[in-house]
Amino acid sequence: MEQLTQLRLLGLFDARVPRYTSYPPATAFDQSTGAVFQADCLQSLDPATPVSVYIHIPFCERLCWFCACRTQGTTTLKPVAHYLTVLLQELNHLKATLPVGMQMGQMHWGGGTPTILPPDMIRTLAQAVKEVFAPADNFRFSVEIDPTLVDDAKIDALAEVGMTRASIGIQDFAKDVQEAIGRTQSFAATKSCLESLRRAGISSLNADLVYGLPFQTPAKLANTIAKVRQLDPDRIALFGYAHVPTFSKRQKLIPDAALPGEEDRYHLAQQAAQAFRGSGYQAIGIDHFAKPGDSLSIAAKSGHLRRNFQGYTDDSCPTLIGIGASSISQFAQGYVQNASATAAYIERIDAGGLSGHRGYAMTPEDRLRAAAINMLMCNFEIDIDALASHPNAASITTIHDAIVEDFAGMVTRNGSKITITPQGRPLTRIIAQRYDGFSDIAAQYSQAS
Ligand SMILES: C[S@@+](CC[C@H](N)C(=O)[O-])C[C@H]1O[C@@H](n2cnc3c(N)ncnc32)[C@H](O)[C@@H]1O
Ligand code: SF4
Structure with missing residues (x-):
């Protein structure tokens, strides 16, 4: 039987499945597990074992229609500055609860767009985190970057506070695809961003691409892939477009009719995977690619690859502390998520105490x-x-x-x-x-x- 027919019969095009960045998936969390559980988990941590830290910045200057991330648009820095003060409060609450002497092995800033923060806010936030979690030996720090919302001063500030990896949003370079997803971004601006990052000494670069976008065709995707090859990132994340307009309302601006059909979508994914493997990248898990010497490839080869809320990682820290609206913490005992809506998160922190809003205790x-x-x-x-x-x-x-x-x-x-x-x-x-x-x-x- 033809392979595609077999995959179809086994449910490939009909199934609706979690991405399994956690198990149980966040949809299983509920409010019976919250701040009290979070406090117990935090207090039981061993300072000798470094943790990972994730900080969520839920703001963007532009709101791309395709995006399913937890974020909100703003044209001023006012809400960002207020949010930063709330993050600092949350860090204080954590410090008061955690054992003394906690260290972090890894930190990730995601969003939204962390590079909406101007240099002074970047320095303030990094300093405040380091006062709660001292960077461990071989500390690694990655940041999600929108090339249209960053400049040399921000990149220099991030490098100064210890950024070691940048993850750059690309999605697709085709003009009509970009227009249909409400996100225009030139190749020149993207290239210049990567050059600035390399100039600042950031040697590990990841590029995010998406297949299954409106008006995407094999020829356009081939063109995008050729451009990505020129940019020469160390890692590539190739996500399948998740079209969930009931959850992410702005996706209603994307007409269903413009989306590739299910078989076309499958072929686009295969085409991109083949092209990246052909250029010397190792396939990592279901949707990542990395150069053979990259730590992700090394982890995959040695059986140490893991999956967490950011996707695939070589992070060996057993605990993840999520800070900011919607962030999820992972403890040996289970998961705790902060309130998803930024206003609800702020209200909770203002009221004092820990941020945990819902979660799940593992059996x-x-x-x-x-x-x-x-x-x-x-x-x-x-x-x-x-x-x-x-x-x-x-x-x-x-x-x-x-x-x-x-x-x-x-x-x-x-x-x-x-x-x-x-x-x-x-x-x-x-x-x-x-x-x-x-x-x-x-x-x-x-x-x-
Ligand atoms: C927080 S965003 C990236 C950082 C930055 N804000 C930017 O836009 O460049 C994280 C990534 O999630 C992916 N993403 C967002 N919405 C998606 C969707 N609906 N389906 C698949 N991937 C999506 C995109 O590849 C995006 O680059
Ligand atoms: S893709 Fe990035 S810039 Fe666009 S809305 Fe999502 S988080 Fe914001």
Whole structure:
């Protein structure tokens, strides 16, 4: 049977599945787990083990229609300056709760657009974080950058406070695609941004691309890929466009009719993946590419790749502390998310105390399922022996068996290992969903392809 027909029969174009940047997915969180749980988790941390820190900046000067990120538009710095004071308050609350001497191994600023912050605010925020979490040896710090909302002064300030990696939003360079997603961005401005970053000593650069955008065609995508090759990023994230207008209202400005059909979308993803592999990038997980010497490729090769809210990472810190509106913290005990709406987050912090609004306390069974899903999402493989250390690991034996039977030809079983074949990889999220104990709330997710 033709491969595409087989993938279709196995649900590739119909399934709505989480991206599994966490398990359970954030849709399973609820308000019975909040600030009290967060305080317990924070107090139980061991200062000898560095944590990761994520800071969310939910502001943009432009609001791109395709974007599903938690952000809001602003033409002035007034709300940004106020938000910064609230972040500083949240940091103070954390400091008062955490054990003394906490260190951070990694920090990520995401959004929205962190580069909306002018240099003085960049310095203030970085300094305040470092007062709560001292940078550990080999500290790494990445920032999401909109090339149209950054300049040399901001880049220099970020480099001065320790940025080691920049993630640059590109999406697509085709003019009509950019117009249809409400985001214009010239190749010249993007190139100049990368040059400034390299001049400032930022040697690790990631580029975000999206396939499945309105009016995207193989020829236009080939052109975008050629331009991205010229920019020579170390990593590429190639996201499938998640069209979820009921969740992200501005996507209603994108007419459904302009979106590539499901098979066209599949071919666009395959085309881009083939082009990047052909240019020497290693494929990482379901949607990333990295140069062979990049730490992400090294982590993938050695089995240390992990998935978190930012996508794939080589971050080995077991704890993630999320700061700012909508940020999610991950502890050994479970997850805690801050209020999603910026106003609700600010209100909560102003009222004093910790920011946790909703969350989820992990059970041993969740940990087993999370480990299986992480194996599939990172290595395309379930290692049944490696899961055996979990209590009651046998409880998911029927799932292993069903996968081998239901996805025959797309997965192979060899001893204790169940591996997704290269042809079956587009089904990875669908296969992972078999281990998801919350899959009945799947209707709200984006398509699997
Ligand atoms: C916070 S934004 C990037 C940083 C910066 N604000 C910019 O626009 O350049 C993070 C990335 O999420 C991806 N993204 C946003 N909305 C998406 C959607 N609906 N589907 C797929 N990817 C999306 C884009 O690739 C985007 O670059
Ligand atoms: S893509 Fe970036 S700039 Fe555009 S709305 Fe999303 S976060 Fe803001």
